[in-house]
Amino acid sequence: MLKVSGLNVYYGESHVIRDVAFDVAEGETVAIMGRNGMGKSTLLKSLIGMLPARSGEISLGGDLISGRPSFARVAAGMGFVPQGRMIFPYLTVEENILTGMENVVDKTVPAYVYDVFPVLAEMKTRRGGNLSGGQQQQLAIARALVSNPKVLILDEPTEGIQPSIIKDIAQALNRLKTDRGFSLVVSEQVLSFAVDVADRFLIIEKGEFVYEGPKETVDQARIHSYLTI
Amino acid sequence: MTFDVLAMQAFTGLSIFTILMLMALGLAIVFGLMGVINMAHGELMAMGAYCSYGAARFFENFAPSMMDYYVFVGILLAFVVTSAFGFLLERGLIRFLYKRPLDTLLATWGLSLVLQQVYRQFISSKEVEVPTVSWLQGAWQPTDGIALPLSRIFIVVLAIVTAAAVYWLLFRTRWGLRIRAVTQNRAMAGAAGINTARVDAYTFALGCGLAGIAGSSFTMLASTGPTTGQHYIVDTFIVVVFGGVESLLGTISSAFIIGQMQSWFEFELSGSMARASILLLVIVVLFFRPNGLFATKVRR
Numbered sequence: 001m002l003k004v005s006g007l008n009v010y011y012g013e014s015h016v017i018r019d020v021a022f023d024v025a026e027g028e029t030v031a032i033m034g035r036n037g038m039g040k041s042t043l044l045k046s047l048i049g050m051l052p053a054r055s056g057e058i059s060l061g062g063d064l065i066s067g068r069p070s071f072a073r074v075a076a077g078m079g080f081v082p083q084g085r086m087i088f089p090y091l092t093v094e095e096n097i098l099t100g101m102e103n104v105v106d107k108t109v110p111a112y113v114y115d116v117f118p119v120l121a122e123m124k125t126r127r128g129g130n131l132s133g134g135q136q137q138q139l140a141i142a143r144a145l146v147s148n149p150k151v152l153i154l155d156e157p158t159e160g161i162q163p164s165i166i167k168d169i170a171q172a173l174n175r176l177k178t179d180r181g182f183s184l185v186v187s188e189q190v191l192s193f194a195v196d197v198a199d200r201f202l203i204i205e206k207g208e209f210v211y212e213g214p215k216e217t218v219d220q221a222r223i224h225s226y227l228t229i
Numbered sequence: 230m231t232f233d234v235l236a237m238q239a240f241t242g243l244s245i246f247t248i249l250m251l252m253a254l255g256l257a258i259v260f261g262l263m264g265v266i267n268m269a270h271g272e273l274m275a276m277g278a279y280c281s282y283g284a285a286r287f288f289e290n291f292a293p294s295m296m297d298y299y300v301f302v303g304i305l306l307a308f309v310v311t312s313a314f315g316f317l318l319e320r321g322l323i324r325f326l327y328k329r330p331l332d333t334l335l336a337t338w339g340l341s342l343v344l345q346q347v348y349r350q351f352i353s354s355k356e357v358e359v360p361t362v363s364w365l366q367g368a369w370q371p372t373d374g375i376a377l378p379l380s381r382i383f384i385v386v387l388a389i390v391t392a393a394a395v396y397w398l399l400f401r402t403r404w405g406l407r408i409r410a411v412t413q414n415r416a417m418a419g420a421a422g423i424n425t426a427r428v429d430a431y432t433f434a435l436g437c438g439l440a441g442i443a444g445s446s447f448t449m450l451a452s453t454g455p456t457t458g459q460h461y462i463v464d465t466f467i468v469v470v471f472g473g474v475e476s477l478l479g480t481i482s483s484a485f486i487i488g489q490m491q492s493w494f495e496f497e498l499s500g501s502m503a504r505a506s507i508l509l510l511v512i513v514v515l516f517f518r519p520n521g522l523f524a525t526k527v528r529r
């Protein structure tokens with residue numbers, strides 16, 4: 001579904017993503033694990049086009065989308081939930097969700113969204129900026145979901161969120177994946193959450209993948225050692 | 230001071246307010262969205278005024294029987310011409326200067342000088358006036374002592390209708406949702422699927438169109454010259470800064486306060502003392518509320 005090859009991203013002269021390549025199959029969930037500063041956010045932002053890539057190709061369901069602006073990548077079927085959530089603070093919860101519906105003909109929030117995230121229904125008319133971290137995370141996922149993405153990208157969804165809510169979010173994601181059939185790319189430092197949702201693990205160190213393995217044979221101790229050093 | 234004088238002075242403040250508000254709304258929307266300070270905003274107001282003037286001359290010469298209605302044609306023409314100009318300006322110049330606020334400042338300032346010269350060269354170096362249509366002549370006298378000029382009542386109504394339309398556009402339509410989303414977080418709006426470049430172009434056009442309407446109603450208060458815009462741009466900036474760029478209601482309230490102060494202070498003090506006092510007040514307010522008098526509080 002998603003194919004990335006030879007991707008290089010720089011901040012000025014500093015080379016942060018180095019020749020990264022990976023594929024994500026239809027319906028598959030890939031977790032990109034790595035400590036702070038290893039390049040997870042940089043990689044994911046360059047996938048959605050928030051950061052320009054210096055070289056490399058990104059294709060989505062056969063469409064070459066690298067080089068297109070963010071909104072066109074969303075139109076092609078990419079959904080993005082950034083680190084820190086980036087809710088529009090002065091828009092209501094409902095308006096925040098509606099911003100994700102540019103390419104949908106019927107511009108009303110679909111019922112399944114409030115079904116999966118009932119708290120958003122309760123808070124519909126509140127300003128996004130006044131929600132708690134966990135609520136904002138659910139809102140950010142909802143905003144990305146309503147564009148009906150083929151590939152949903154989540155950048156550290158558990159950062160700054162209570163453990164009980166992390167469980168809820170993992171459950172919600174698994175339910176949504178089976179119901180709506182999208183692929184998922186999620187970056188994480190929390191191994192338990194990643195194990196709950198992922199089919200395959202990639203480990204990133206200093207902008208390069210250093211380990212790859214499917215869930216069945218995964219060596220949790222080894223992943224853990226990459227995350228804690 | 231009698232009640233009559235009080236009421237008439239307040240009303241004068243109200244009509245200054247309407248021009249300031251229309252100008253400031255356009256400037257604030259554009260600044261909030263793109264971080265672009267358009268130094269040529271005043272000249273766009275003058276452009277709107279000249280559109281009204283052009284409509285008046287056209288009707289005078291070719292359709293004198295319809296002269297009573299030229300006002301509406303003038304307003305519409307002002308909006309269409311200035312917003313089209315704004316659209317081309319954004320596509321042709323401003324969009325290449327995003328993230329370079331100083332260059333934008335210089336470029337639009339340069340443009341304002343060019344426009345002034347164009348007005349001088351091709352329209353008139355003197356001030357031009359439009360005739361007051363028959364149904365706007367005279368005044369409404371609610372009591373014996375109070376006389377409120379009809380033309381001023383008209384521009385107050387026009388401003389209210391325009392502000393309501395802007396409110397509706399921003400808060401009740403999908404276009405408004407896009408504008409507000411891009412204003413609050415440009416990169417995220419793009420990643421949520423919004424075509425930010427297109428939003429920029431249309432919003433800039435809207436802001437310029439509002440300046441055009443301001444200019445068009447300005448013709449009913451005073452004559453228009455090549456430097457008319459210059460007199461209003463400074464006050465407009467003060468209004469925007471005073472109100473805070475985040476809330477348009479703040480911009481409107483701020484225009485109201487500044488318009489009223491201008492009218493009162495000029496009545497009590499000399500013109501330049503009035504301006505100095507207003508500036509002083511604005512500085513004091515900004516010292517205690519750096520984001521403007523009406524900034525809203527939410528977690529970011």
Ligand SMILES: Nc1ncnc2c1ncn2[C@@H]1O[C@H](COP(=O)(O)OP(=O)(O)O)[C@@H](O)[C@H]1O
Nearest residue numbers: 011014016034035036037038039040041042043
């Ligand atoms: N805006 C930026 N400008 C320059 N360097 C940056 C910027 N953002 C991140 N970096 C650097 O890029 C590297 C990767 O950062 P990031 O992608 O945020 O890592 P992660 O998401 O894995 O914590 C880090 O060394 C960080 O210091």
Ligand SMILES: [Mg+2]
Nearest residue numbers: 040041083156
């Ligand atoms: Mg990160």
